Structures are given as structure tokens and as C-alpha cells.
Amino acid sequence: MRLMYINNNGSGFADYIEVAEGTTVQGLFAERVPDGHPHDYLIRVNRQPATADQMLREGDRVSFTPVKIEGAAA
């Protein structure tokens, strides 16, 4: 099924992806952010907070935003 996947980490990613039917939020995270931990990210499905076991559906929009993003001094 087709999802809009957004990763706001670093240079970021925002595009449609294909995932298997029955993929959960946790499953997508493990697949797309293999070196990350879910508690280090704000996870939203269709702009709403989501649980790890929430089943994703065709056309869903999933975003992962890191909890820690470092600023700088110009």
C-alpha cells in the first residue's frame, strides 16, 4: 500500500513509499529508522499522535520528528 512518509531528521525525507499491507507504526519505524529508538521521535499519523501498534492504511501520512534537534550560532 502507498503511504506519505516524512522524516524530519537531518536533511529530511518526504515522499510516497510502498509498504506491505498490515504494517504497523512500529514496523515502519523499524524499517525506515533502523538505528533509532521510537522514544527519540515524535511520531504522527495523519497529523495525530499514534500508538506503536497502530495499523497503517492506504494513503496514511506518517511523520517522524526527532525529539532532539540541535541549533547553532550564526
Added chain:
Amino acid sequence: MRRLMRRIEIAQHRGWHAAAGQLTANLIREADYGYQRLAEFARLLRRTPPRDLPTESEIFREIMAVHGEFSEVEIDLEGGELIVTTDPIVLEDTPLGPFQIRLNVNRLDGRQPYRVVALDPNPAAANEAVTHPHIQDEHLCEGEGKVAIESALNAGRLLDFFLIVTRLLGTYARGSAYIELDDWDGIRCQDCGSLTFEDDRCHCERCDSDLCGECCLSCQGCQRGLCSECMTTCSRCGENYCRACLTACRACHEKCCENCLEDNLCENCHEQPDDEAPDDGRDSPADTLADAGDCQERLHNLCESTLRTARPAGASATV
């Protein structure tokens, strides 16, 4: 590059092989440079694909999502700003208060179309305009979040934008701040008690105490920076020296710098005449004779007075 290629042909035709070699090396450098610029241009094109403007319904959903995510959201129609107020920010026990993220929707095409305003500012002591380690003059330095913010705004993903900025405000990047949190309230000079800041602060090289620029004294001998406790002065010229750069005059034992000592004698002791040569604890022969003469005279007087007291009136005595 075409000109280089023509010159190479000419050089080769005339048998100038060394020149042709040099020109070929130049041509290769130019080609590499051109390739790098093209690759960079291609990367930029890939990063900024043609924009699909969000529909009205998408924008509406984004605004509703922002309302759902944050407790305080305003829309300033007159100023064209979408405003989100954060919870109070505390970084490493330093309270910074809540901030307003004010996104100007009329300037979305411009560079950083938003500002971050401190509502209950606790600015750095050194600079009131720094209300957060990564904010100066309401301008947030985006650091790691720069590309993600641009991408979110380009796509009209307002919720993502506010989430990213909020996370930037809640993260302290030590070593990359306008003013580090360690210096937020300033550090007191050990000598005068005034507040010191990073660019004006020095340390005593002997006891490591913090000093302001004015209290940091320089030893005229070894040039070390010292506090007033660790610094002393030459007894003769009065210049600042550390104790290690002073030597005691061998006569008067006053601490003097090397400029004020000659043959380990200070100026005062060095200038005394020969017969008043410095007292080194031993009498000179002249002093000894003088002392002997004094003793003899005193003894003579003592004897005379004793005899005067003892003899009857009219008698004489010879000593």
C-alpha cells in the same frame, strides 16, 4: 577550456612538450572544477523539486493539527502570522520562559519567514538580545533543523514546521550557542567582583582564578597573567612582577627585578660610597680601630672619675 585546448594543440605542433604538459594539467583542473559545479547544481535541483502547492483543505487540516498539538495557537490576520506559544523552556536548570513562534505566511518564499519571541525573557547577562542559546534578535539559528524546516515550509507542512522549531528550542547544543549556558549569568571577577564574560575573561596562570580584563595583570618579566594576590612589585621601580621574577638584594634584601639589580645589589645599595660600603655583618679594619679608640677613651674617663671619687682632696693621680 576551449582556449586551453587550442594552446595545447599549438604547443604540441611546435614541439613544446613541457608547455603542452603544463597546459594539459591546467585543462584537467578546469574540467574537474566544472564537473564539481555541475554536480552541485544537480544536487540543488534534486533538493528543490517543483512545488506542489497545498490545497485549501490541506492548509485547513494543517492549521487544525497545529491547534490540536499546541495549547496556545493564534491567527493574526492583520499581520499575516500564525502564532504558536510553547510551554516554558528550561535548559540545564536555566529557565528561559515560553516562546512565541510567529510564522509570517506572507513571506513563505523568503529566507526564514518566522521569528521566535521570548515572552518572559531571561536573556544572557552579556547580551540582552540572546534570549535562548540559539536565538539572537528573535532569529533562531536552525543548525541541524535548517533543511527540514525549509522542506516543511516548501510543502506547506505547518505542523511539521512548528514541531521542528519547538524541538530546536528544547535542545541545547553545547559549544554551538551564541552564549553558552555556563556563561548565562556571567562569572564574577575574583579581584573586583564585576561580571565577566567569555570574550573578556582571563585566568590567573598561578592560581587559576577568574579575572576580568582589567584585573588581569601581566608580569613584566615572564609576561604571565596573574591576579593581585599572585602579583607583587619591584621594590625599586614599582613595576608588576611575579615572585619568581624578583631577586632579593644581597645587602638590603629588598625584592627587585633584574633591571634594578646590578651584581645582586639594588640601586640604593649599589650607589653607597666605598667607605660606607654596605654592612655585610663584618666590621672593616677602620671600624675596628675606631671602636678601639672609643673604648680606650671611655676607659680613661671611667678610671679618672673612679679615682676622683676615691682619693682624698688635694692628692693627684696618674693613669
